[in-house]
Amino acid sequence: MSGTPPQQVPQRDPGRRAFLIVRLGALGDIVHALPLAAALRATWPDARIDWLVDVKHRAILDHVGGLSAIVPVDTRRMAGETGVVPVVRRLRAARYDVAIDAQGLLKSAVLAYLAGAARVVGLARDHLRERLASWAYDDTAQPAGPHVVDHALALAQAAGAAAGPPRFALQAPASDVVAHVRDQLGLEPTAGATQPFALINPGAAWPNKRWPPDRLGAVARHIRERHRMDSVVLWGPGEEDAARRVVDASGGVARLAPTTGLPEVIALLRRASLMVSGDTGPVHIAAALGVPVVALFGPTTPGRNGPWDPDDTCVSRYAECDCHYERRCRRDEAHWCLGTIAVDEVTRAIDDRLARARARERH
Numbered sequence: 254m255s256g257t258p259p260q261q262v263p264q265r266d267p268g269r270r271a272f273l274i275v276r277l278g279a280l281g282d283i284v285h286a287l288p289l290a291a292a293l294r295a296t297w298p299d300a301r302i303d304w305l306v307d308v309k310h311r312a313i314l315d316h317v318g319g320l321s322a323i324v325p326v327d328t329r330r331m332a333g334e335t336g337v338v339p340v341v342r343r344l345r346a347a348r349y350d351v352a353i354d355a356q357g358l359l360k361s362a363v364l365a366y367l368a369g370a371a372r373v374v375g376l377a378r379d380h381l382r383e384r385l386a387s388w389a390y391d392d393t394a395q396p397a398g399p400h401v402v403d404h405a406l407a408l409a410q411a412a413g414a415a416a417g418p419p420r421f422a423l424q425a426p427a428s429d430v431v432a433h434v435r436d437q438l439g440l441e442p443t444a445g446a447t448q449p450f451a452l453i454n455p456g457a458a459w460p461n462k463r464w465p466p467d468r469l470g471a472v473a474r475h476i477r478e479r480h481r482m483d484s485v486v487l488w489g490p491g492e493e494d495a496a497r498r499v500v501d502a503s504g505g506v507a508r509l510a511p512t513t514g515l516p517e518v519i520a521l522l523r524r525a526s527l528m529v530s531g532d533t534g535p536v537h538i539a540a541a542l543g544v545p546v547v548a549l550f551g552p553t554t555p556g557r558n559g560p561w562d563p564d565d566t567c568v569s570r571y572a573e574c575d576c577h578y579e580r581r582c583r584r585d586e587a588h589w590c591l592g593t594i595a596v597d598e599v600t601r602a603i604d605d606r607l608a609r610a611r612a613r614e615r616h
Contacts, residue, residue: 270300271347272412275365276355277328278310279458280534281558284541285401286355287317288419292409294319295417303347305364308335312515313538318422328360337364345369351412354386355405362386374411376404402561419561421541425523426516434521437508438483447526451476451484452539453507454530455499456492461582461591462531464549466495468596470502472529475600477506480607482526485510487518487535527607529599531591532558540565545610547602551591552576564609566602568594 272293276286283306293302303322304314311325324344330336345368352370354361357380365373366389375381375390387393394411396403402419410416435441440448453473457463473484484507488496493509500507513521518535519542522528528539531549539546540560548559548567552574555567570590576582582589 270297271349271351272300272302273324273344273347273349273352273365273368273370274302274304274355275352275361275368276304277307277326277358277361277364280310280313281532281537282356282401283310283313284421284423284534284537285558286405287421287423287541288402289353289355289405289409290317290319291420291422292406292414292417293412294422295420296409296414301347303349305340305344305368313534316424316426316516316519318424326364328364341367353408353412354389355408357381357383357386359383359386362389365389372412374408376408380404399556400559400561401557423519423538423541425519425542428517428520430511430513430517431520431524433511434485434508434524438485446523448524449482449526450524451480451482451527451529452487452510452521452525452535452544453484453499454487454528454533454535455495456487456489457531457533459552459580461552461576461580461589462533462549463495464531464591464594466498467502468594468599469499469529470504470507471596472599472603473499473503473507475596476527476603477503479600479604483508484529485521485525487513487521489513526610527603529603536560545606547599547606549591549594549599551589552579552582564606564613566606568599568602570594 301321305324308325308327314323325335326340327335331338349370351372352365352368354365354375357376372391374392377393377395378384378387392411394407396407453469476482486496486499486507487510500509522539522542525544528544528546530536532553536548546560546565550567550569554571555569559567574590
């Protein structure tokens with residue numbers, strides 16, 4: 254587990270720089286913000302770097318290196334151990350040099366302001382999700398590109414960190430689930446980090462980010478026939494039925510993943526040779542770990558939210574979509590944006606992505 258226990262925010266050491274990152278959620282957005290913490294740590298190895306996160310999303314930060322403290326807050330409550338009032342009181346006692354709002358909402362900006370840091374840094378007004386948040390900032394960052402990883406790097410530089418490529422200090426925990434899947438697929442342990450299996454993720458919080466299970470099953474058959482790899486289908490709470498439908502549609506070449514929490518998902522991703530998924534948290538974890546990714550995008554744009562490795566592939570319908578950043582499609586089922594993506598378009602993307610992965614290994 255990274256950092257100090259969640260509620261033990263240490264008092265400030267006058268000889269150390271102290272930073273507070275405010276990024277409350279959600280899972281994929283927190284992953285995209287990790288280069289901010291890594292850039293601060295690279296520039297100031299001895300600095301205190303704390304992260305304020307919503308209680309619902311703190312688990313991912315347990316697997317991030319370089320943090321001094323994880324500070325969970327429940328913004329729906331004023332009192333109690335994780336309520337806003339006691340958390341803000343502890344943050345103010347820490348006396349941060351810089352608080353960085355990496356979310357760009359009025360809620361996150363207020364918390365960054367209330368933390369009482371000497372400076373509050375946020376994105377330039379045109380890049381904020383809620384422009385009113387800009388009132389809280391002493392300094393603003395102008396990103397070099399549209400991707401949210403560009404936003405994280407710009408915030409780090411505005412806080413004084415040195416420029417550099419994005420780094421993700423995401424650590425894969427040890428887990429028995431890797432050995433279980435290896436046995437399930439009949440694979441031998443290898444000296445390398447990866448094993449020859451694909452992960453398929455049919456779930457997503459937004460209904461219009463979920464590609465049909467029967468098509469994912471056809472993709473699993475292609476991966477087996479063309480690339481001699483079996484697939485493991487991930488599932489979370491409420492997603493087991495969709496995952497079983499993928500397995501059934503695959504004709505048995507895909508296997509249902511065992512029950513997994515976030516640590517097990519990270520451990521499996523660290524070993525996988527390919528990830529196929531819509532725009533949801535696990536695909537961003539895969540990208541952070543350097544797993545080859547083929548991602549399917551509908552209401553969100555891969556230019557802002559997709560994998561940042563140029564070798565990764567996004568099959569997107571964002572340009573044709575009428576419901577940008579909406580949870581549900583406003584079209585009828587026959588004309589649903591993500592539903593217009595055909596199986597062969599995805600299998601071609603997989604073939605290309607794996608070819609690039611093999612070429613990179615050779616060099």
